[in-house]
Amino acid sequence: MRTPRAAYPLTWRVMDGLERIAAALWPASFQRGLPYLMLMPAVVLVGLLVLGLFQIGDTSLRTLDTNTFLMSEDYTLANYRRVLTENFFATVAGRSLMGAVIVTAVTLLFAFPYAYLMVRTSSPALRKFLLVALFLPFFIGQVVRAYGWLIILGNQGMVNEALGLVGVPPMRLLYNYPAVLFGLVQYMLPFAVLMLAPALTAIPGELEAAAASLGAGWVRTFRHVVLPLSRPGLIGAGLVVVTLSLTDFAIPAILGGGTQDFIANAIYDQFFRTSDQGLGATLSLMLVAVGSIVVGLVFLLFGAGTLAMAEARK
Template identity: 30%
Template sequence: MQIRTTNAHVRDAAYAMPAALFMALLFALPLFSVLHQSLQQENGGGLTIQAYAKIFTTPLFLRVAYTTLEVSISATVFSLLLAYPIAYFLAKQSPRRRALYMILVLVPFWTSSLVKSFSFMVLLGQSGIINQMLGAFGIAPVKMLFNRFGVMVGMSHFLIPFFVFPILTSLRSQPLELAKAAAIMGAGKLRIFLRVTLPLSLPGVMAGALLVFILSLGFYIIPALLGGRQDMMFANLVDFYTREALNWPMASAVAVLLVAAAALAAMLLSKVRGGSSILSEEGH
């Protein structure tokens, strides 16, 4: 019997072996070589923490770290404010209509970030559509591109759908009777929302916030295209050290710190109620 179970284990696991092997060779091992690279001396030799020591005394890195945190936190807050009403609205619809409105959230979700960035350049540029419209009213052009504003608009646009899904899940898991009971007892709509619906949806908000924050930390395209020089984030710094400074140990050290930050947030996410389901249902 014991042998049979062991055989069954091996047979079951065998189906996952090609994927596991592929991931070990082309994902785990390369990430390990980044860690190894980050511990290299710039001119060869043994292992050292030189790159890390250097990084924490480089003004460029400290500035980028600050920007990355600042941008990620504000983008998380902005996209929460924009995602919550949509999730709330979707939760109120009949399943049929919800599926229909859901498409309006899914299409931007699946739209390439390059298409989004290009569209925002057309809209927000110095002679872009919005400034053309303002000009028609005699208003001088406003700078909305290649600065923090452009980055915020682009990132929030990208992140809203990621935030809608966990909030919607948590809103839909609330028993309808709760709101009804509150209404029977005389609570108005706003009161029901503030005292019943909102508090009960906080786990979804927490899970969504962590997910969106993790995604924000790694943004590359949007800061590169819609931001200015001062909006450089971690990912852009990795690119800078790899391509322009040709300093692999420094690029690797930044990447290791970025992965560590994301892993920390992911660990928090798995502790949050509803967070573990996000980790396994990302593709929906």
């Protein structure tokens, strides 16, 4: 009679061997430390970022000596004073914040039906099409897409040519605030849909059927059942879109043409145009602060649990 071991598939025996080796290298008594060990790479990465933050904090307290182009030796709050008092920075910050809020609202408005249709459609072909259409822009990249809009929306672009055919004189469609917001919405849509889709998948379709049988038409089913239950998805998607829009660089730079700077563009200018690292660092910290406050407010209002991460609902 053959030994039973011979009956096991080869892959099983390979796995058994690997497990034995692992057991020798990593005794069971170390098991409790394993999760922490696996946490290490993430901790190191985030830790480096924190170190960088301290560096930026240090820089933000020094001013630029315009004669020597060197940073001052001693600490001063001059940069913060400038940022908080000069109109230019208030304008940029207001534009960024307002833009982020508008972009988030519009994006969620567009993303919700898209995600809903993608999750609920009974046609696998349509679902695949929507999914591919969603991922396609990711392959193109933000900068290339922004240049694409330049071609389409430019003075001699497709849109203006088409308008010219029906006798409308060429319009300035680029280098203004709406153009930037438009580009941002288009860029953010896939992120929002991807965040919303799992949240909508988690709502059983039977609930909507139940609402219908209980007398709710689709509008009230949406208002009383679908919308409240998709709140975690909406908040998650909203947070992602708000922070990404607030900190975006390429779209305001390209579609705004230097006239519609967001905070990130202002930071870039300080670092790479005027070489005032101190002011750039200050602006960076302000951006971090504003972003953190927005996220903190959302957590405070809706609770971190609504992100469906903290507690898995039964």
